[in-house]
Amino acid sequence: MKIGIVCYPTYGGSGVVATELGLAMAKEGHQVHFITYKRPARLISFQDNVYFHEVNAMDYPLFEYPPYETALASKMVDVVNYEKLDLLHVHYAIPHAAVAYMAKNILKQKGIDIPVITTLHGTDITLVGQDASFYPVVEFSINQSDGVTAVSEHLAIETLEKFKINKEIKVIYNFIDFNRFKKTDKNHFKKAIAPNGEKIIVHTSNFRKVKRVDDVIKTFEMIRNKIPSKLLLVGDGPERRHLEELCRALGLCDDIRFLGKQDAIEEILALADLFIIPSENESFGLAALEAMACEVPVISTDIGGLPEVNIDGVTGYLCALGDTKDMAEKAIYILSDEKVHDRFKLACKEQAERFDIKKILPQYEEYYASFL
Numbered sequence: 001m002k003i004g005i006v007c008y009p010t011y012g013g014s015g016v017v018a019t020e021l022g023l024a025m026a027k028e029g030h031q032v033h034f035i036t037y038k039r040p041a042r043l044i045s046f047q048d049n050v051y052f053h054e055v056n057a058m059d060y061p062l063f064e065y066p067p068y069e070t071a072l073a074s075k076m077v078d079v080v081n082y083e084k085l086d087l088l089h090v091h092y093a094i095p096h097a098a099v100a101y102m103a104k105n106i107l108k109q110k111g112i113d114i115p116v117i118t119t120l121h122g123t124d125i126t127l128v129g130q131d132a133s134f135y136p137v138v139e140f141s142i143n144q145s146d147g148v149t150a151v152s153e154h155l156a157i158e159t160l161e162k163f164k165i166n167k168e169i170k171v172i173y174n175f176i177d178f179n180r181f182k183k184t185d186k187n188h189f190k191k192a193i194a195p196n197g198e199k200i201i202v203h204t205s206n207f208r209k210v211k212r213v214d215d216v217i218k219t220f221e222m223i224r225n226k227i228p229s230k231l232l233l234v235g236d237g238p239e240r241r242h243l244e245e246l247c248r249a250l251g252l253c254d255d256i257r258f259l260g261k262q263d264a265i266e267e268i269l270a271l272a273d274l275f276i277i278p279s280e281n282e283s284f285g286l287a288a289l290e291a292m293a294c295e296v297p298v299i300s301t302d303i304g305g306l307p308e309v310n311i312d313g314v315t316g317y318l319c320a321l322g323d324t325k326d327m328a329e330k331a332i333y334i335l336s337d338e339k340v341h342d343r344f345k346l347a348c349k350e351q352a353e354r355f356d357i358k359k360i361l362p363q364y365e366e367y368y369a370s371f372l
């Protein structure tokens, strides 16, 4: 198949899933064309069957905002037409589903019928898509897509509750590549970060309000009072400054490291003892799955699709939003006893295997094939 993938090229979960999916499809022999404004963050080296088409919105003094959607639609038309693509898969409904609708109709006039599949990732439905400035376009363009997938049961149900959707939404979960995410021996690195054998707690995100990184820090403070530990905060985003101030105010700077955006997340997870994801909204929680694949137990909220990934009392614990006391107690329980910790670690790996890319990729291939 010749597949066009449209996504955000940044470190956000939807871009990561789109890129990893494309790369895996290319390895299976499909030809994959990424269409976006920048090289996707995880598209780091040359790979056979992979192409990247950069979208450039022309600047002009009249434009306060260069019209990216128009440039993207034109690029989609161009690539589909000249590369003879079989299918377009757009990730994150805003604005990609609407732009795909426009491209599809332009191509129809040229006698080309291209199926469009939209994958809903989360905030495009639960947060951003609810804003009046986007809502009608999101609803319309989802209904105009030939196929619609969601990354969890919860997100599929929420989409049907929040919009009038006349399409069946197929659930295809986020996935994990065990060639990359697995437990590895990084003891030298661990010694550098935790020289006295402290426990290592990790959080990765884009530091947006929805991720509630404050709660990670508050939980960590309570854990550290009982168990010597270090916190690694991976990622960057709008809350970073405020979080640094919170660390200073709580006197935690010696035990908390801000590592910024990292490509090799798996190397950090490989030395982690616990992962915390206290989000107020999370359609799936790819970051939690990445941790679990590296045998790291997860303390999360019981929100959105997280309970489909993190099994309460088995792979970690599900706690109420904002209940940092409960999060800390559960974390201390897991970290206090080696045998308990080992039981959780093993369960994490077993649960992560349900989402092995080898199991999820054929679901996408089958879904694509049903539109051709």
Ligand code: GMT
Pocket: 012, 013, 014, 015, 017, 092, 121, 122, 123, 151, 174, 206, 210, 281, 282, 283, 284, 285, 286, 287
């Ligand atoms: O806010 C983020 O976490 C980024 C966001 C995105 O769309 O880029 O991630 C969403 O998609 C991921 C991949 O499908 C999911 O694993 C995340 O749970 C989801 N984030 C939210 O729902 C907040």
